[in-house]
Amino acid sequence: MAKRSPSRQQGYAYLWALTMVLIMSVYLAKVGETWQNRIQRAKEAELLRVGLEIKIAIKRYTENNIGDNPQTAYPKTLQDLVQDPRVQFPKRYLRKAYKDPITGEDWLYINAPGGGFLGVMSKSTAKPLKTANFTEDYSGFNEAKSYQDWRFAQWPNRGGGRR
Numbered sequence: 404m405a406k407r408s409p410s411r412q413q414g415y416a417y418l419w420a421l422t423m424v425l426i427m428s429v430y431l432a433k434v435g436e437t438w439q440n441r442i443q444r445a446k447e448a449e450l451l452r453v454g455l456e457i458k459i460a461i462k463r464y465t466e467n468n469i470g471d472n473p474q475t476a477y478p479k480t481l482q483d484l485v486q487d488p489r490v491q492f493p494k495r496y497l498r499k500a501y502k503d504p505i506t507g508e509d510w511l512y513i514n515a516p517g518g519g520f521l522g523v524m525s526k527s528t529a530k531p532l533k534t535a536n537f538t539e540d541y542s543g544f545n546e547a548k549s550y551q552d553w554r555f556a557q558w559p560n561r562g563g564g565r566r
Contacts, residue, residue, distance in 0.1 A: 447505075458556060461477070465477060481497065481523075482500050505526075506527050510523035530548065531544075531553070
């Protein structure tokens, strides 16, 4: 009976090990992609929640306009929503000056006529995962090309909707 050489058996073991590494790599790539999508969806949900909270805070701020000065109609920064600078006593419309959940940076402001800002939008130009089936508050976000198209604003004389 012929004996197999050890080098030939080692070749099969090496081939088997390479196959297992390939299978594990493909599996780990899929797991990584799934986690990335899950993280992205969580950031999108946070963006929608915080954006709506800021929009409501701007609405409350403008409804409580002090005097007839149009310069005070809109806040100048998010900090104005955390502590209204127009009054001496603590008046809050927003719990804190939130950062953009997508970038972790400050928001881009949507300038208001006469000064201040009437809304915020993300600095991110990435394409959102969610592109349909938004609630009525976010109906203008359908088919957005980037997160910058998700604008959270209290539009003047339009009931607060988008565009």
